[in-house]
Amino acid sequence: MIDVRDLVYEYPTTRALKGISLHVDPQTITALVGPNGAGKTTLLRCLAALEDPYSGTVTVEGHDTRSEPRAIHSLLGYLPDFYGLYDSLSVRRVLSYAARSRGISPALTSAAVEKAAWRVGLMDRLDRKAGELSRGLRQRLAIGQSIVHEPKVLLLDEPAAGLDPQARRDLSGLLIGLRENGMTLVVSSHILAELEDYCSEMIIIEDGRIVGGQAVKVKDVERPRYMLEIATARSDLREFLEARAGVDVIEADQYHALFTHTKNAAARARLIRDLLAAGFEVSSFGESTRALESTYFSQVGKR
């Protein structure tokens, strides 16, 4: 869906992106993470065809950002890190304006507005003014504006900044729902724990480059990561697991193993039975929930 090759972007006094190449598959949620000033926002702006790169190419669904920027604009929804809303307008008018400006015909605008409002949970506030909404609701409205035309690609820059835990959980659910409806999402964020809930891949940017040179697989819905802990050291733990069908060991020592395995409950039960039968004193077995954070910190600063 998105292809970036050797992307270099320069501000007048700084080179912000230093030869980035990446690929984003359709119907995925890719996390864009990295320290402040790493180049995440600049990369998102280049993907949105809002900035022309100094060199390199960016294509979105086969359209080049230089030669067909308007074709890309029509495919996109984009929520900048600092966004503005027309505070004096009602939620309905904000969404209507976005829908009409995105090419939705007057006859279909009302339905599009209600669908977007329903998706972001603002159906009961359609006639409230945007300026009267809380921060979390404003964020929802901004996302509603970005998806009112059902874009194929949604770029979100720090969408969860300033949201309370409930609003973050709602946001996760919304993004997963959008992906399931066929959208491809790229989400920049500092909050790794929140990205964990919905991202399948992570691109770590540091100092204008992708750390490790490529995206890191964070979570495979079909094959999650599991962490196994045993009470008594066994040097053959890795060997035993690798011999089991469907198990891919990521890392292991005498007490722990991190591996991927099918999400099927019966298969998991069978694996635990095999471990116990082989004399492994299993003290803990569960889905690893810190995969993204541990991957991030194992990569950042490596270069």
Add this chain to the structure above:
Amino acid sequence: MNPEFQRNVWLELTPGRMIVMVAVLALAFFAAALTGGGLMSPGGMARWGYYIIVVIWGTRNAARAVVGEIRDRTWDGQRLFSLSAGTMMWGKLFGSTIFNWFGGAICLAVVLAEEVVRSGIAPALVHLGYYLALGVIAQSASLLASLIAIGRRQGRLQFEIFLYQAAGLAAAVIVWAIADPSGVSFSGLPRSDTIVWWGLPVPSQPFLLVSLVAFAAWMLTGCYRLMRLELKMRNGPYVWLGFLLFIGVYVAGFDAWLSSNTSLAQLDAPARRLFLAATTYVALGYVMAILEAKDRVRYRWLGAELARLHLGRAFAGFQGWMMSYLAAAILAAALLARLGVTGLFQEQAIVAAMLGFFTRDIAIIVLMNMLWHRRGGDFAAIAVLVLLYGLLPSIFGSLHLAAGEMLFAPRAADPAWLSPLVAWTEAVLAAVLAIVMIALPEERASPEFNRP
């Protein structure tokens, strides 16, 4: 309805504001009527009301139309909209000023009523055309100035917004001074019923009105073209070429005014027309060279295309200053030929020197922008030009070395060819330096050339 216009109507044209506007204006007209025209008639009050509401306040709103979106962080979202550049431009220009036009329409109705009663329908329509063109030109000049600044990645401070407004106000003052149908002069010159244009006497009132409409159309075209760039669309060279053709023909028609100028009186009519058009192109060349973004990558790409003799592609990528320079050079060449035919060799040398110094100055502007980043380059170039045309000649003058002034600006010299020789030597040096700076690889630059 244009969604951008609709949004502005929602925001600007609220019932409360409309009621206040009507009430305030009604009060003002009533007060004027009560004085019995002693202080100011209702029509005079309406004229001032129009100037204040549409011109002064309207230019402020037009200057903020896009800059305000950037400040409110809504512009990036709007740039992704499916609206065409024309729709966005109309929506912004007339949407952001819709409340001003609402008040202006009330004022115009009073002005028209007074003119119809006083002079009849035809003069009233002339007034209507003048006021509408004045408002459109002033507001579009402000929007144009703001879009130019945005293209240069600057212009969000209050002071800068004031500068864009000032551009609109300056345009309004020029229009008012030249074309106000109630005025007594054309920008200081005595008003007459006819204007001599291309040797023909033309009725002045219709001529001015058509001129205003034409310039308003070009202003709007300029806004449209800059809006296209904001929406990441490309602009070809032909519209600017069309404008050059228009302005060249328009300005050249006023050659009769030069016949009374002693220094140019000896030139025949074709030479005077060529001189006027070429001078206009030179002025546009300076303005555009300062205003347009000087992009090293774009210049490298142009150089590569020219080197490969892909002249059509290179021409399509020309900036406004490049085309203005080419047009000025072509007309200057024609003028040189004409002066040669008429035996005016001293004037011929001065024109050649003028073109040389113009070339040098353009090269200096580009060179300074290659040496400095962002606005610094243009400020440095202006400083160098002030030095070359102001400070250094005055130093030479104070040292009684008047001949030395020809090092910096076109001067009559003996022998005549000395001034062009000096000018073109400096021009070649500056151009070579600029080209070297463009071609010189930056420390961290990629060797890959890309079309901007």
